[in-house]
Amino acid sequence: MKSQDAYDIVIAGGGIAGSLFAGVMARAGVGVFLIEKEARFRDRIRGESIFPWGVAEVMRLGVREVFDRAGAVEIVGLRSFEDRQPADPYYWAPDSIDSLPMLGFEHPRLQEAAIAWAAEQGATVARPAKVTDIDRDGQHQTARIQSRDEQMTTRARLIVGADGKTGASRRWTGGSSRSDPKHHLLGGVLVGGIDWPERFVDMVSNPGRVNYWFPVSTDRTRIFLALTPEQHAETAIASSFERFMALVGEEASADRFAMVEQAGPLGFFPNQCTWATQLAGPGVVLIGDAAGSLDPTQGHGTSHLMRDIRVLSDMLTTESHWPRALEIYARQRQETYDVLRAFDRWMVAMRPATGDEAARLREGHLRAIDADPALGGWRMLSSRGPDGLRADEASRRHFFGDAR
Ligand SMILES: Cc1cc2nc3c(=O)[nH]c(=O)nc-3n(C[C@H](O)[C@H](O)[C@H](O)COP(=O)(O)OP(=O)(O)OC[C@H]3O[C@@H](n4cnc5c(N)ncnc54)[C@H](O)[C@@H]3O)c2cc1C
CATH class of the missing domain: 3.50.50.60 (FAD/NAD(P)-binding domain)
Structure with missing residues (x-):
């Protein structure tokens, strides 16, 4: 040797x-x-x-x-989609x-x-x-x-x-x-053929399904789809690009994806x-x-x-x-x-999770945002990072509007 x-x-x-x-x-x-x-x-x-x-x-x-x-x-x-159309965007700057x-x-x-x-x-x-x-x-x-x-x-x-x-x-x-226990599956594929006059992360978030896409170069876009295991089984998506895009197209204006071409492998992974x-x-x-x-x-x-x-x-x-x-x-x-893991767990407990508990947490979270739009800094996590946040019970309760 x-x-x-x-x-x-x-x-x-x-x-x-x-x-x-x-x-x-x-x-x-x-x-x-x-x-x-x-x-x-x-x-x-x-x-x-x-x-x-x-x-x-x-x-x-x-x-x-x-x-x-x-x-x-x-x-x-970041832009959320409502009724298949983009809502007013949130710009990272100046936050x-x-x-x-x-x-x-x-x-x-x-x-x-x-x-x-x-x-x-x-x-x-x-x-x-x-x-x-x-x-x-x-x-x-x-x-x-x-x-x-x-x-x-x-x-x-x-x-x-x-x-x-x-x-x-x-x-x-x-x-x-x-x-942590596996709670959902995340699938993704690289595509060409989406035009981005102004570049955003586009996101559609529903119980059972979270879908987002963003540009990764001047001519390529990454599309991700998070599904509960039940939704993944029901949609029989496996590795079919056509079924994947049909599901994504249900959530946003179809003309956005009219020219899409697959540019890489498609796969789903358990996530935690x-x-x-x-x-x-x-x-x-x-x-x-x-x-x-x-x-x-x-x-x-x-x-x-x-x-x-x-x-x-x-x-x-x-x-x-x-x-x-x-x-x-x-x-x-x-x-x-610990802060980032707490955030991950709190977010997925609302979506793509389904059921009464997820609905209750979503309601509490919206109430909390009404009372404190910055949510004690948690809503600025993507733009300002985890400094000053604590992964404790008081933060969790604040995040969910005191829902226990
Ligand atoms: C589906 C999916 C979507 C994601 N989306 C995002 C996102 O949008 N934004 C984000 O910030 N993060 C995202 N992530 C997370 C992000 O991809 C990872 O945090 C990041 O890639 C980690 O990089 P790394 O260099 O630590 O590890 P890795 O990328 O895993 O690199 C490890 C390297 O080590 C090499 N290696 C392994 N064993 C050995 C060995 N014994 N000797 C020598 N070499 C070895 C491997 O070949 C590899 O190159 C996503 C992850 C997944 C799975």
């Missing part, structure tokens, strides 16, 4: 989290080795919009150019931090741009190659790496798990993986929050979905991973005692995750 020189940091996983973290640390002069198992990224129907609070993190990190290279587009606001917009991007294009950028900043990149395990020895960790034709080991001061929600790194910290019980251990730390993934329906995953990169890179470059840096990062990450 070949042995590589030691690095400051070895990163397992070159998705958006791993690659941007690698580039940011390498740019700061830290020795980084990034390992990604895929030779080429493909459309896996993943997150393709980042909320204004995530864009604020992008700007603070100085990585907006990576989004530009990937052909990202600015999305100015958002520095009046920033949301960004739409094609996930595989951003992954490719980010991993190329990491290499340009000075990170060593191995691809396709996989971290198969790690060993500990005093001050250092050793990563075992399998590439196409050889096995090697690399020593590092810190190993960063950025291998996504199904990766092995959740065990490397000494913890394990936990999940899933997280690591321990975010850091001796010489190991987790970021992005490896640390904790959010229910994709609410769309905060990529914003949260940008926060991870910013907080962890700030800590590691300013605190020489790295175990202390990891401790602070892990504590802050947990607080943010």
Whole structure:
């Protein structure tokens, strides 16, 4: 087995989290080795919009150019559909931090741009190659790496798990993986042929079904459809593009989709929050979905991973005692995750959930908005982020207008 020189940091996983973290640390002069198992990224129907609070993190990190290279587009606001027509839009600015917009991007294009950028900043990149395990020895960790034709080991001061929600790194910290119950299915497909004179997230939200679509480049749109398991079975949608579009067309003016062409795979996935019980251990730390993934329906995953990169890179470059840096990062990450997970759970309890309890919560929520339009900051979560919010019982009751 070949042995590589030691690095400051070895990163397992070159998705958006791993690659941007690698580039940011390498740019700061830290020795980084990034390992990604895929030779080429493909459309896996993943997150393709980042909320204004995530864009604020992008700007603070100085990585907006990576989004530009990937052909990202600015999305100015959110429009609900009523009676198949768009209602008055909500514009992110001026509520958002520095009046920033949301960004739409094609996930595989951003992954490719980010991993190329990491290499340009000075990170060593191995691809396709996989971290198969790690060993500990005093001050250092050793990563075992399998590439196409050889096995090697690399020593590092810190190993960063950025291998996504199904990766092995959740065990490397000494913890394990936990999940909320699966509550609905989210399906998506990439299409061409929708004209966006002004770019919005368009959304139709009904009991049993939530449907939204947004531009991800100048000529592509991502359409998502969240269904209860019952609706998914009833509609027999499976992987039929025609049935998927017929369902989407029921909710919005049909001429909007008249010219639509399928531009990527169509798939449905069970959705829930899933997280690591321990975010850091001796010489190991987790970021992005490896640390904790959010229910994709609410769309905060990529914003949260940008926060991870910013907080962890700030800590590691300013605190020489790295175990202390990891401790602070892990504590802050947990607080943010708890807020975003609470929001996910509260939202899906109203829609796509159906039944009397969901109806009661929706009514209470509308009452709460009448009394306090900002809902104590929860309604500004997409534009201003989770700071200052608390995932406690008092917040839950405020969110639902005191409905218990
Ligand atoms: C259907 C769906 C819709 C979503 N919509 C949104 C949205 O609109 N907005 C939003 O913000 N978020 C959304 N998300 C969430 C978002 O996609 C994720 O938060 C984000 O992709 C996480 O990125 P990551 O880099 O942490 O993990 P991943 O994207 O999972 O990347 C992990 C990487 O690690 C590599 N890897 C795994 N194991 C190893 C190993 N052992 N060695 C080396 N490499 C390894 C993988 O190949 C992969 O490239 C959505 C998610 C889903 C599933």
